[in-house]
Amino acid sequence: MRILGIETSCDETAAAVVVDGRVIESSVVSTQIALHAPFGGVVPEIAGRAHVERIVPVIREALRLAGLGPDGAGVDAVACTVGPGLIGALLVGVSAAKSLAWSWNVPCLGVNHLEGHLASPFLEAGPDAGPELPLLTLLVSGGHTLLVLVRTPTSYEVLGSTIDDAAGEAYDKVARLLKLGYPGGPVIDRLATTGNPRAIAFPRAIRDRPYDFSFSGLKTAVANHVRTNGVPDEDASADIAASFQAAVVDALAEKTQVAGRTLGIRSVAIGGGVAANAALRERIAAIGAAEGWQVHIPDRSFCTDNAAMIAAAAWWWRQVDAPLGLDASADPNLRLRRPG
Amino acid sequence: MLIAAIDTSTIAVSVALADGDGLVARFDAPRVRRHAETVLPALEAVLTLAGRTRREITHVCVDVGPGMFTGLRVGVTTAITVAMALDLPVVSVGSLDLLAWRVALGGAHRGTVGAVLDARRKECFVQPFAVEPGEVPVPLAPAAALPPSSAAELLRRHGCSGIVGDGPVAYPEPFAGFTVLEPRYPDAATAAIVALRTIDSATSADEVTLCYLREPDAEIPKDLRP
Numbered sequence: 001m002r003i004l005g006i007e008t009s010c011d012e013t014a015a016a017v018v019v020d021g022r023v024i025e026s027s028v029v030s031t032q033i034a035l036h037a038p039f040g041g042v043v044p045e046i047a048g049r050a051h052v053e054r055i056v057p058v059i060r061e062a063l064r065l066a067g068l069g070p071d072g073a074g075v076d077a078v079a080c081t082v083g084p085g086l087i088g089a090l091l092v093g094v095s096a097a098k099s100l101a102w103s104w105n106v107p108c109l110g111v112n113h114l115e116g117h118l119a120s121p122f123l124e125a126g127p128d129a130g131p132e133l134p135l136l137t138l139l140v141s142g143g144h145t146l147l148v149l150v151r152t153p154t155s156y157e158v159l160g161s162t163i164d165d166a167a168g169e170a171y172d173k174v175a176r177l178l179k180l181g182y183p184g185g186p187v188i189d190r191l192a193t194t195g196n197p198r199a200i201a202f203p204r205a206i207r208d209r210p211y212d213f214s215f216s217g218l219k220t221a222v223a224n225h226v227r228t229n230g231v232p233d234e235d236a237s238a239d240i241a242a243s244f245q246a247a248v249v250d251a252l253a254e255k256t257q258v259a260g261r262t263l264g265i266r267s268v269a270i271g272g273g274v275a276a277n278a279a280l281r282e283r284i285a286a287i288g289a290a291e292g293w294q295v296h297i298p299d300r301s302f303c304t305d306n307a308a309m310i311a312a313a314a315w316w317w318r319q320v321d322a323p324l325g326l327d328a329s330a331d332p333n334l335r336l337r338r339p340g
Numbered sequence: 341m342l343i344a345a346i347d348t349s350t351i352a353v354s355v356a357l358a359d360g361d362g363l364v365a366r367f368d369a370p371r372v373r374r375h376a377e378t379v380l381p382a383l384e385a386v387l388t389l390a391g392r393t394r395r396e397i398t399h400v401c402v403d404v405g406p407g408m409f410t411g412l413r414v415g416v417t418t419a420i421t422v423a424m425a426l427d428l429p430v431v432s433v434g435s436l437d438l439l440a441w442r443v444a445l446g447g448a449h450r451g452t453v454g455a456v457l458d459a460r461r462k463e464c465f466v467q468p469f470a471v472e473p474g475e476v477p478v479p480l481a482p483a484a485a486l487p488p489s490s491a492a493e494l495l496r497r498h499g500c501s502g503i504v505g506d507g508p509v510a511y512p513e514p515f516a517g518f519t520v521l522e523p524r525y526p527d528a529a530t531a532a533i534v535a536l537r538t539i540d541s542a543t544s545a546d547e548v549t550l551c552y553l554r555e556p557d558a559e560i561p562k563d564l565r566p
């Protein structure tokens with residue numbers, strides 16, 4: 001089953017063609033980072049405008065790279081992210097997907113963006129391969145920080161989440177404090193390699209909730225440090241970046257390791273924009289090796305938002321969820337399902 | 341020929357079909373607001389009413405604004421993706437032009453007329469037109485987003501006595517001196533009729549551009565300014 005996936009929940013306009021939730025025939029991502037960077041974050045109206053401008057060329061390109069034409073011959077279904085995300089951005093993808101499905105007379109499948117990230121470790125695996133289950137997935141991005149136990153591709157349980165800021169949000173805020181620009185993740189990751197991660201003892205994980213995360217205290221600690229010591233020079237910035245990143249990675253890794261041991265998992269995966277971060281990738285790989293878990297660290301382009309994961313999730317959920325009606329809309333506050 | 345027209349530029353949502361003989365079927369929901377939920381069911385409905393299929397559509401026509409940003413994006417995205425999928429050209433029409441066209445096609449008013457739509461945030465989208473019954477309305481100034489009093493002033497300067505659109509509903513006082521003409525909102529049936537006359541302006545789906553007339557609401561934070 002060949003699915004054209006469409007993703008427009010935030011600041012990437014993406015389309016991809018995926019067969020049976022695994023074989024990626026094409027994946028096109030048009031990022032809007034440069035448009036939002038001057039504002040220090042994603043501006044919803046700018047995102048909405050860019051999505052409309054880019055949606056047709058991006059879909060055309062995804063079809064072309066998959067050897068398909070705009071007449072949709074060979075496409076068995078269209079899938080789109082219905083939430084969570086920015087409503088004005090989501091509506092572009094949902095409108096496009098419904099229109100294509102209607103025009104081509106194929107089903108339109110609605111996908112939860114987070115379930116898209118959870119489907120990523122199953123991409124590019126052979127029909128009998130794929131991660132050993134149960135799989136523990138750490139999903140970290142600008143909008144989400146989640147630890148999820150995946151029993152099968154369509155059965156999972158959220159173990160923990162952030163009680164305040166998402167990890168990626170903390171990166172953006174700290175980058176702004178250090179005047180490093182937006183987005184914060186890649187630039188802090190780069191700068192941290194030249195700094196001393198033990199230079200400053202920033203606070204780590206919260207202890208009373210076994211699998212929950214908190215990053216607002218850490219962010220405040222960095223802000224206080226900058227206020228007390230003045231605007232840092234390059235070396236001091238590198239030390240702050242390294243120490244901050246060590247605190248984030250420690251918190252994420254520690255809870256992942258505890259959860260994995262407690263629950264007897266067979267494999268571990270990471271996803272989301274912060275999973276493109278070198279320090280986190282190295283740490284999770286090290287933990288997996290030490291614990292004897294299979295480790296699934298996707299290529300960076302499949303950690304950040306993309307449409308291949310949306311097409312994959314649509315395939316896994318196709319027999320559980322009814323296709324979208326012509327009157328379907330987006331749900332900006334969509335959440336992951338409760339088990340059962 | 342079969343033109344499918346879409347208008348989601350205001351709280352009204354409408355879809356219409358026209359062929360060489362004129363209007364075939366229309367759907368008008370004057371105050372639904374729910375653009376994403378309504379457009380495709382409406383398109384399906386007018387085709388069913390007309391006993392036609394999506395494969396028979398030869399042109400898509402869409403109102404590209406100005407108007408409600410989110411509504412416009414739903415209508416335009418629907419129009420351009422249907423056009424891409426069915427390999428059809430797109431006729432773009434403006435919401436203020438459509439209001440002027442309604443007056444011209446109605447035939448009761450001649451002279452200058454102001455098209456005024458509520459733009460929210462204490463502004464109007466406004467444009468003066470010279471209108472002759474049955475003729476193409478001629479814009480007398482570029483479309484603009486202006487405070488209501490400046491919009492009224494602009495229209496007076498161009499000698500407009502009548503205005504069309506929901507501007508005077510939202511801002512009665514500044515427009516008190518004008519004769520208010522029907523309709524309040526642009527509609528797809530008019531767009532389809534206009535498309536019959538402007539069909540040579542059709543473009544590919546990739547070339548369709550929205551008319552916002554206003555910069556995105558975004559300010560560069562103080563600490564990020566150079």
Ligand SMILES: [Zn+2]
Pocket residue numbers: 113117141272273304305
């Ligand atoms: Zn994401």
